[in-house]
Amino acid sequence: MFGLIEVTMNKSRQQAHFRKRVAIVLFVLAALIVIASMFGISSPNTETAKTSMEAAGRKTGFYLVPALFALVGWFFYSSAQSKALEAESIETSSATKT
Incomplete structure (x- = not known):
């Protein structure tokens, strides 16, 4: 029985670490996009837009992507935090049973 608890706890910890890594990657991507736009490295190209709606769509997409990330x-x-708490509670409950 304790083997199953340990497997569940380890699986929860692995999921928490993976989710945290995904979050860090997304935060870094959002920060890179914002920094690139601040320094003028990247900007929405609205000069080639055929209509004003297309230009507005490009600007909206350009500023919405970092917010979405x-x-x-x-x-x-x-x-990830909730999964880490779940793993900790499993560990605590298994420690009290022994």
């Missing part, structure tokens, strides 16, 4: 990264980070 940050939002999804935050979701993964909070999910």
Whole structure:
């Protein structure tokens, strides 16, 4: 029985670490996009847009992508924290049973 608890605890820890790594990658991507736009390395190319709606869509997409990366990264980070707490509670409950 304790082997199953240990496997579940290890699986929860692995999932927490993976989710945390995904969150860090998404945060770094969002930061790189923001830094690139701040220094003018990358900017929305609206000069080739045929209509004003197309230009507005390009600008919206350009500024929405880092926000979306940050939002999804935050979701993964909070999910990683809950998984880590789950692994800790499994470890605590198995320690009290022994």
